[in-house]
Amino acid sequence: MQYRCGWGGLTWKKMRCVCAAMVGLLVVLLNAGWLAAEEPDKRQRFAGKKVLWVDSYHAGGYEWTAGIERGIRKALRGTGVQVRILRMNTKWDLSENSKQHAGLKAKQAIDAWRPDVVIASDDNAARYLVVPYLKNTSLPVVFCGINWDASPYGFPCSNVTGMIEVEPVETLVAHLRRFAKGERLGYLSADTVSERKVVDVYNRRFFSGSMKSYLARDFDHFKELFLRAQNEVDMIYIANYSDMPGWDSRKVEDFLVRHVRKPTGSRLAYMERFVTFTVAKVPEEQGEYAAKTALKILGGISPDAIPVVANELASLTINLKMAKASGIVLPVSTLQVASKVIGQEAYR
Structure with a gap:
């Protein structure tokens, strides 16, 4: 026999189920409230802690540095950590004295602000700040953007760990070789300390010294070197303009569309x-x-308990406008594996 109550005609059996569900919901809500009450404390776990990011380069116009900054801000957002940025601005001033002075100024800023952790991005921050002033001290340092190998700086050590920057060189060159008429590879880039290091690493690790380098001081020099490379190599790796003096993206694109005849690629x-x-x-x-x-x-966690790692993420973009200008006809199979295809306007 089923008994009915005056509550919407529910039977006692159904009512027991509803009550059980309501109790369960109440428990969930109470738990949610408990968690919500805890969340501010979790968010403020690092309140008052200070992280100083020392950027080897400069703000504005350099997309690599801008991307690193986006990553840092994303990870620290809502943690309560105070973040400051110090720019060493050593990308284009190649004098040794100026770089050493930039490292000393960064050390003085650290002494004044007394951060709990320093993030040092790219090679110059490691070479001119971390090695002479911070290595094997009590101040934890996390590096990023050091090209290929941190061991020349003596990293890792007791207070220093981080992520090295490696590149999918062989993958990129494999794409170029499919459309090249020979094996000669040229490397065209801005003339900076980091790019010189990259050229040396590439030639030692991948090309047995056969890769020809073209390092440009400014945009006029870049144009001169590009035209020379077209006559000397079969494929051109255009690496990094790094806020090159005289660089105008629209003018560069127009110049390359008019003159490119070889497969080109970048990292x-x-x-x-x-x-x-x-x-x-x-x-x-x-x-x-x-x-x-x-x-x-x-x-x-101690820095020496955190191993040095290498970056893992990469994406393939194919530019149909540059492919057409180079006389390259891309098979559908190649387009299908691309993360992004741009330059379709060249075929309209």
């Missing part, structure tokens, strides 16, 4: 409009990893 997403193939690293990965590692250290 940087912001170079995709200038080359046919871009197999790009993701700068946000470097910044986000460095910031998350800084949080681990603030949480009590």
Whole structure:
């Protein structure tokens, strides 16, 4: 026999089910309230802690640094950590004295602000700040963006860990070789300390010294070197303009469309409009990893317990406009594996 109550005609059996469900919901809501009450405390776990990001380069106009900054800010957002940025501005001033002075100024800023962790991005911050002033001290340092190998700086060590920057070189060159008429590879880039290091690493690790380098001081020099490379090599790796003096993206693109005859490629997403193939690293990965590692250290983990890692993310972009200008006809199978295809307007 089923008894009915005056509550919507529910039977006692159904009512027991409803009550059980309501009790369960109440427990969930109470737990949610408890968690919500805890959340502000979790968010403020690192309140008052200070992280200083020392950027080897400068703000504005350099997409690699901007990507690292986006990654750092994303990882530290809502943690309560105070973040400051110090720019060493050493990209284009190649004098040794100026770089050493930039490192000393960064050390003085650290002494004045007394951060709990320092994030140091790219090689110059490591060479001119971390090595002479911070290495094997009590101040934790997380590096990112060091090209290929951190061991020349003596990293890792007791207070230094981080993420090195490696590149999908063989993947990119494999794409270029499919459309090249020979094996000669040229490397065209801005003339900077980091790019000189990259040229040396590439030739030692991948090309047995056969890769020819073209390092440009400014845009006029870039144009001169590009035209020379077209006559000397079969494929051109256009690496990094790095806020090159005289660089105007529209003028560069127009120049390359008019003159390119060889397969071209790059490793940087912001170079995709200038080359046919871009197999790009993701700068946000470097910044986000460095910031998350800084949080681990603030949480009590020693830097020497955190191994050095390499970046893993990459994406393929194909530029149909540059492909057409180069006389390259891309098979559908190649387009299908691309993360992004741009330059379709060239075929309209």
